[in-house]
Amino acid sequence: MMKIRFWGVRGGVPVPGPDTVRVGGNTPCVEVRTPDGDLIILDAGSGIRLLGLALQREFPERLICAILISHTHLDHIQGFPFFAPARQRHNRIAIFGEKRFDEHLEQILAGQMRAVYLPFALDDMDADILIKEMRDGETLVIGNNTLVDVRRLEHPGGVFGFRITHGSAVLTYATDVGHGPSGLDQRVVDLARSADLLIHDAQFSSEQKAKYWDWGHSSWEDAVHVALAAGVKRLALFHHDMLADDDQLEEVERQAQALFPGAFIAYEGLEIVLPVRE
Numbered sequence: 001m002m003k004i005r006f007w008g009v010r011g012g013v014p015v016p017g018p019d020t021v022r023v024g025g026n027t028p029c030v031e032v033r034t035p036d037g038d039l040i041i042l043d044a045g046s047g048i049r050l051l052g053l054a055l056q057r058e059f060p061e062r063l064i065c066a067i068l069i070s071h072t073h074l075d076h077i078q079g080f081p082f083f084a085p086a087r088q089r090h091n092r093i094a095i096f097g098e099k100r101f102d103e104h105l106e107q108i109l110a111g112q113m114r115a116v117y118l119p120f121a122l123d124d125m126d127a128d129i130l131i132k133e134m135r136d137g138e139t140l141v142i143g144n145n146t147l148v149d150v151r152r153l154e155h156p157g158g159v160f161g162f163r164i165t166h167g168s169a170v171l172t173y174a175t176d177v178g179h180g181p182s183g184l185d186q187r188v189v190d191l192a193r194s195a196d197l198l199i200h201d202a203q204f205s206s207e208q209k210a211k212y213w214d215w216g217h218s219s220w221e222d223a224v225h226v227a228l229a230a231g232v233k234r235l236a237l238f239h240h241d242m243l244a245d246d247d248q249l250e251e252v253e254r255q256a257q258a259l260f261p262g263a264f265i266a267y268e269g270l271e272i273v274l275p276v277r278e
């Protein structure tokens with residue numbers, strides 16, 4: 001069994017405001033829990049701030065968690081400086097990500113906290129923070145029973161997709177992925193094969209994608225096609241466009257469900273338990 005909760009579902013930059021209250025305006029962050037007590041956080045967008053406050057209330061003495069960073073575009077790391085558990089001495093946080101453009105993950109994370117940007121540095125964070133770089137094709141073991149398959153996918157500068165397995169529950173996380181003009185990227189389909197839940201980039205409509213195809217994002221139609229090709233049970237449309245308001249996203253959901261009934265719009269606060277019972 002795995003429990004998933006969405007804390008940030010938006011791409012680009014946080015977009016709070018009256019038009020985004022139902023879906024939410026925070027950038028990517030997804031909480032994953034297993035019954036063994038493993039806590040895995042997917043991406044450290046602005047959504048991780050509120051998750052951090054909730055975790056502090058739940059684990060005031062000691063928190064152990066892993067943060068998997070799909071890639072270091074700002075919307076996937078910008079919340080980390082405000083992740084309160086990173087400030088507590090007794091917590092242990094393992095951050096997994098990648099070296100990018102020859103810069104080590106640690107330098108990149110410290111880089112967004114240089115004195116020109118923020119009044120505190122990565123070194124000032126008191127938790128035990130372990131920063132580890134992942135490689136394409138690697139399988140991480142988290143706790144005793146949770147496996148994470150890591151695959152490098154198409155996006156400017158690259159991105160990691162994750163397939164997380166615990167017992168019979170399978171979650172695939174594939175945000176910020178593009179499928180080129182020649183069709184679906186088979187690596188994404190393989191990573192999502194028969195998953196209970198696929199969380200997939202759905203930033204664009206197909207008209208937007210035709211215009212901005214080289215930005216490395218998918219249309220919601222691409223996401224639906226991956227879900228169908230991979231035979232997943234449910235599909236979370238994710239990494240919503242900054243300009244999409246609640247009404248537009250609910251319309252996308254209706255259209256997506258007409259093609260694949262298991263599709264839905266990911267929104268902040270949504271919780272899902274895996275495996276999905278049919």
Ligand SMILES: [Zn+2]
Nearest residue numbers: 011012075176
């Ligand atoms: Zn992004």
Ligand SMILES: [Zn+2]
Nearest residue numbers: 071073155176
């Ligand atoms: Zn990106």
